[in-house]
Amino acid sequence: MRPRVWVVERTFAWxxxxxxxxxxxxxxxxxxxxxxxxxxxxxxTRSLARI
Known part of the structure; x- marks a missing residue:
């Protein structure tokens, strides 16, 4: 699968x-x-709080 498609599908899942x-x-x-x-x-916000 192309990387760009994977990013979009991951975002939809989130x-x-x-x-x-x-x-x-x-x-x-x-x-x-x-x-x-x-x-x-x-x-x-959650991802920034982990940094």
């Missing part, structure tokens, strides 16, 4: 660990985008 991102709970696309941003902020 996002899907958040329960609200697994199902389509949000009715508006901008709300769903905000939830994804919150999930990624949490992931980045």
């Amino acid at each position: 996002i899907n660990k958040y329960r609200r991102c697994v199902r389509a709970y949000e009715s508006r696309p901008d709300h769903h985008e905000a939830v994804i941003r919150i999930a990624m902020i949490g992931l980045m």
Whole structure:
């Protein structure tokens, strides 16, 4: 598998660990985008805290 594809699939797997991102709970696309941003902020914060 190409490395770039693997990075994208890994990121999607990390996002899907958040329960609200697994199902389509949000009715508006901008709300769903905000939830994804919150999930990624949490992931980045956790990875920075380990350093």
